[in-house]
Amino acid sequence: MFAEAAAPPPSRPAQRAAREAAILGAALRIFAERGYGGARIEDIADAAGIGKGTLYGYFSSKRALLEGGARAAADPGLAAIESIATQAEGEPAAVVRVIVERAKRALRNEIAPVFAKVLVAEGGRAPDVSAVYRKDVMEPLLAVIADVIGRGIQRSVFRPIDPSLAARLLLAPAIAAAISLEGFGPGDAGCDPDSLLDTHADLFLAGL
Numbered sequence: 001m002f003a004e005a006a007a008p009p010p011s012r013p014a015q016r017a018a019r020e021a022a023i024l025g026a027a028l029r030i031f032a033e034r035g036y037g038g039a040r041i042e043d044i045a046d047a048a049g050i051g052k053g054t055l056y057g058y059f060s061s062k063r064a065l066l067e068g069g070a071r072a073a074a075d076p077g078l079a080a081i082e083s084i085a086t087q088a089e090g091e092p093a094a095v096v097r098v099i100v101e102r103a104k105r106a107l108r109n110e111i112a113p114v115f116a117k118v119l120v121a122e123g124g125r126a127p128d129v130s131a132v133y134r135k136d137v138m139e140p141l142l143a144v145i146a147d148v149i150g151r152g153i154q155r156s157v158f159r160p161i162d163p164s165l166a167a168r169l170l171l172a173p174a175i176a177a178a179i180s181l182e183g184f185g186p187g188d189a190g191c192d193p194d195s196l197l198d199t200h201a202d203l204f205l206a207g208l
Contacts, residue, residue, distance in 0.1 A: 019050075020058055020059075022049075023044070023048045023055060023059065024068050025114075027039070027048075027065040027068075028069045029114060030043055030047055031066070031122070032118050032121065036062075036122045036128070039062065066128060066129065067132050070115065070132040092148050092152030092155070092157055093152070096148065096170065096205060097201060100201040104197050106174070107177055107178060107197075113181040115178075116178035120179060142168065142171070145166075146163040146167040147163070149166045149167060149208070150163040166208070170200075173200045174197060177193040
């Protein structure tokens with residue numbers, strides 16, 4: 001019999017993406033443990049199992065690591081939600097359900113809960129943390145969700161309501177769940193995040 005062909009090695013872009021994700025995960029863990037101001041590049045490199053010079057080949061500064069963490073905290077999700085919302089011609093409620101599903105996936109991504117902890121711990125002392133999160137994550141995401149809700153109102157699918165406030169209400173439980181997961185751990189968070197967000201979606205859409 002012929003020997004089974006070995007799987008091809010990962011492509012260079014895939015290898016780079018995997019290394020970047022590992023570095024960001026290590027960076028956010030150090031930020032959460034020591035604070036953004038107290039974190040050192042060499043400690044992050046050690047935690048990622050690479051040299052300091054190698055780290056700089058991926059991220060030019062601690063600020064770049066923070067910005068990368070903010071973007072990773074929104075992924076998977078933001079680009080897909082923007083695409084779905086742009087192309088959606090049918091029921092706005094279905095797009096809301098997709099947004100909730102993306103939030104559930106983000107909570108299963110280790111980076112999102114850790115970044116939530118960094119945001120809560122460092123937001124007041126390090127304005128960079130809040131600024132990055134607001135610019136790279138919250139503002140574009142809230143704009144997309146508000147647009148979806150606004151279209152539902154225009155089509156008389158949803159009752160008249162402030163779309164911007166409704167967008168914030170839709171995301172609030174996901175943010176709370178991220179903080180709870182990192183603060184207490186999956187087994188002690190008080191409830192299953194997927195069930196929490198599914199129930200919230202039911203109540204949210206019933207209210208609209």
